[in-house]
Amino acid sequence: MSETGATRTTADTGRVVSGSLGRWLTIAGGVLFWGWLLARWLNNWFLPAGVGVPPGESFLDPAAVAPISDSLAFAVEYLPQLADAAWLTVVLTVVSIVLGFVFAVPVSVARVYGTYSSTVSLAFTELIRGTPLLAQLFVLYYALNLSTLFRGLPDDGFLPSAVVYVAIIGFTINSVAYQAEYIRSALLSVDREQLTAARAIGLSQRQGIRHVVLPQALRFAIPGWSNELVYLIKYSSLAAFITVPELFNVARSIAADNFAYTGIFALVAVLYLGLVISASKLMAGVERRVAIPGLGGTASQ
Amino acid sequence: MLPGTGVVGAVAVGSLELSIRTIAQLGSDTCGSLPPDVAFVCENAGYLAGGLVLTIALTIASLLVGLVAGFPAGAIEVYGGRYASLAVEAVGTVFRGTPIVVILIFAYFVVPITDWFPIQRVLPVGGAFVAAVVGLGLRSAAYQSQLFRGTLQSVDEGQMEAARAVGLSKLGAIRHVIVPQALRRSVPGFQNEFTIVLKDTSVAIAIGLAELFTRSQDLFVQRTTAVTEVILLISAVYFVMTFGTNRALEYLNDYYAIPGEST
């Protein structure tokens, strides 16, 4: 017993030291990563012509860093195009999760508290969660030919092209199903007596759900959102198969040109990892911020 | 859990062969009387069924790779030393943070996987299949390690103390007391993982593996008017597989549950 106690203490101190160092590295990495991405996007769309560099071109001259390292020069040469493409990845993710949330709340409430609507909601979530996202995108793009709906909309790189709207519809529908499932289980994990207590002071069922059950459930659902955000960042890459020029698609076409699969996809993997890690850190921060004092272990730190 | 998966797999593949034969039979007899686009799908049912067999084989193989690599990884994260668990965590983060399509591209175009694992010389499978199994399998291992880490940690600490108190070594306690309880609790998570892997086999279209999804695209590229029929059909096939297997696993889970314990 005492032996395990001792090792645990040393390990803990070790973790604290590496933890604070790790935290500073994470923060520094995050600032660098997002600073650079934002600089690229600002450069592309918000600087007047003649200021900054043209989209797709790097701030530094690749030839200048080539003497230091060939890999670095490679990265400097291709990262700008990838950063520009990452904009669409972020747009697809953020718009879909927000729209998905708007619809997921009623769908999950219907599932838990509805009667007839509960069955409809169940059928919808099971159907979406039981089929590949890629198949759903194909239904929208090829079978329903939805992109014709969005023809003629402006497309200047900042505002997306028609097919992006199709992808957003697809990801939103998919995300509604997953978020509804997260919120449903969160609703169920709220003590039933909370609603009883709300009814006992005269709140209607609807008011009780709105003011008592949902505020608690939405907090419980945060780890679910964290998952969903990460899921959307990664699976937005499937939009490439309906021709959306997001991060993966752009990388694939660059690699098809220069055959540098290893280099390009290593850079792409790093970009996705950066986005995914940022998302999980962000959600962990949100979870800490909205934690209820005295409840659960999340409030600490 | 393992035998369960095996049985489900064997039954699925067996009944599939039967239905392929039936479908092929039906195809030659009755397809002609259907509307043209449906008839087209009907005539090619055998081709799709071949893709389905590949999809199922890919799913099972990837889940097994995921289990074989993921369980030890999870155990290391719980019981391993500091550096071992940090290493496992880092590798896991990379696999969990990268889109499956990027992982598959790496496995097929970048890493000479078929040189490292020349399975194609022993089994009648292609390089794309091996790459897909490794890609889907390792990604699944990264998720399964999280699953097992969670369930191993969920076993009450008192269980370990009680096992040590009756004289079991730490390893013995893990093996005979903690792991059996943790594995039972892992079934719902494993079910989830199964669904994810099955659906994500469709992404193997990126490396041209002729599984169900890729073959469906082959078909509707041939006859673009049949696109709705083809996609809805294969969506239904995926749905039946995820839904059916999930219900079957839930039944097994209830059947083998420890009396008096929930879940």
Place this chain on the structure above:
Amino acid sequence: MSDYDPLLTVESVSKRYGDERVLNDVSFTMDRGDVTVMMGPSGSGKSTLLRCVNRLTEVDSGEIRLGDHRVTDPGIDVDALRRDVGMVFQDINLFTHLTALKNVTLGLREVRGFSTDDAREAATEQLERVGLGDQLDSYPGELSGGQKQRVGIARALAMEPELLLFDEPTSALDPELVGEVTAVMADLAAGGMTMLVVTHEKGFAREAATDALFLDAGSIAERGPPAQLFENPENERTAEFLDRVSTVSGEP
């Protein structure tokens, strides 16, 4: 007798769950200002009866009236009824995501239509009344069991109910915290609040109750002033039960 107008009338109320008869032809009345204590072994139907009074549970047969509310009529507005009947729960059920103050203001704002400021003022007053003026911004997770239950009482009081129901308000509390809650309840009783209380606290009953009911197997086995019921129970089951309760809580 014709102008006899009780606040609460319970008439021949019966309720079963499946084959189990939970309430069997129960009748009693309460006047304004009455404090009635209900006792009885677990499963005797006390809590069910309480929940029938504010329609958290439906009766099978019989009638309940509270002031102008015909409680057991299917068509009534249950939310309006519940505005007039407060309830304090055994497991307290504070809204865990809201501070003590907001637990009280929620009903004031959403049900009684108070403005934010008015609700805040009224809620502060109620919380001061139960001795928690210094814990307005604490979350339930930061309060002791006794403090939580006092917030629960303040939350019910704030709705200015005509009748306050207590469902074993102290039985989930550590013994040393029971006193602070029963003291608040006794204060309310002295202030003229009409209260129907399920409890095994004989001290509170003796001090504050006007009336005691003993429920056994879904029927009222005995009724009378607390002192009389405790000292000379007529019913054998009552005597046996009171004896056991005394032993447990160590009362004289």
